[in-house]
Amino acid sequence: MPMESLTKSLNRAVHRGKPCVVCGRQEVKSLYTYCYHERTSDIVQCVNCGHLYMDPVPLVELNTRTMDGVADSEFWGNAFLQGLHERLVFNREIRAVRKFLPGGTPRLLDIGSGTGWATFIWQKNRFAVTGLEPSLERTKRARELYRIPVVHSHIENFSTTELYDIVVMRHLLEHIEHPDQMLRKVRSFLKPGGLLLIIIPNINSIGRHLFRENWEWVLPWHLHFYTPKTLSRLLEKVGFEKLKVYQMPSPLWYPHTINKALFGSAPRFKFPHIIAVLLSLPIVFLGMLLNLNDNMTLIFRNSASAALKG
Numbered sequence: 062m063p064m065e066s067l068t069k070s071l072n073r074a075v076h077r078g079k080p081c082v083v084c085g086r087q088e089v090k091s092l093y094t095y096c097y098h099e100r101t102s103d104i105v106q107c108v109n110c111g112h113l114y115m116d117p118v119p120l121v122e123l124n125t126r127t128m129d130g131v132a133d134s135e136f137w138g139n140a141f142l143q144g145l146h147e148r149l150v151f152n153r154e155i156r157a158v159r160k161f162l163p164g165g166t167p168r169l170l171d172i173g174s175g176t177g178w179a180t181f182i183w184q185k186n187r188f189a190v191t192g193l194e195p196s197l198e199r200t201k202r203a204r205e206l207y208r209i210p211v212v213h214s215h216i217e218n219f220s221t222t223e224l225y226d227i228v229v230m231r232h233l234l235e236h237i238e239h240p241d242q243m244l245r246k247v248r249s250f251l252k253p254g255g256l257l258l259i260i261i262p263n264i265n266s267i268g269r270h271l272f273r274e275n276w277e278w279v280l281p282w283h284l285h286f287y288t289p290k291t292l293s294r295l296l297e298k299v300g301f302e303k304l305k306v307y308q309m310p311s312p313l314w315y316p317h318t319i320n321k322a323l324f325g326s327a328p329r330f331k332f333p334h335i336i337a338v339l340l341s342l343p344i345v346f347l348g349m350l351l352n353l354n355d356n357m358t359l360i361f362r363n364s365a366s367a368a369l370k371g
């Protein structure tokens with residue numbers, strides 16, 4: 062048996078699993094079975110609300126969540142790709158959140174700040190930034206290269222008396238086993254009316270519908286697979302109020318997925334076959350047309366009126 066495989070589940074009958082974090086119900090269907098070393102987990106779907114998650118989680122140790130790589134989180138140092146990402150993705154986020162913030166220099170906490178590049182862009186745009194990062198390797202790089210204040214800690218072990226105007230969670234929440242607990246903690250870092258910006262994969266994407274088990278599920282690290290609807294519902298449940306949700310394509314994943322589907326498994330971040338690159342373009346555009354992109358951006362507000370429920 063290979064060390065790692067994702068296959069269609071043979072038993073799709075409704076059964077009881079661990080409670081769904083979005084709606085609390087326990088009736089699920091197994092869509093896929095994931096084998097990782099000797100462990101087996103399912104990607105299950107809640108029959109009630111449609112939320113998808115791993116049951117049980119394949120990685121149980123907190124430290125296995127730490128990602129130490131430095132090159133991949135900054136587009137391998139490629140200035141063209143970095144510039145494109147800054148213009149199309151970061152600047153759009155900054156414009157979007159500015160509309161909901163008072164003027165001046167908002168205090169920002171970037172949870173999972175990684176190597177600091179994204180945090181630095183916020184700083185460049187007049188935000189008073191603090192990073193929070195569990196990888197020592199990435200923390201050091203952010204401090205040395207970008208001169209950013211970064212706290213080296215998992216969020217589970219982090220506490221602060223500061224209150225922030227905005228908290229950013231970029232490609233983080235999908236790694237968290239108990240996102241409801243974490244979001245409640247994040248809410249306690251925010252001023253009343255403070256903003257939460259989440260950038261996260263959207264599992265209701267054209268790539269996932271077309272490629273199913275060949276889609277880049279980013280296993281074993283991703284534990285929950287959200288859609289705009291399921292994540293909004295979870296955020297509202299823990300006391301946030303929706304301000305804006307939009308989707309963005311992340312075309313880098315498509316060539317690798319097509320490569321895997323056509324030519325067998327492809328190592329992540331290696332350059333794919335040119336046919337796979339060409340075939341990915343119409344799929345990305347179709348995703349944009351149908352609003353089935355593979356990333357989503359959510360801007361929510363710490364709702365003062367939800368404080369009693371929280």
Ligand SMILES: [Zn+2]
Nearest residue numbers: 081084107110
């Ligand atoms: Zn549910």
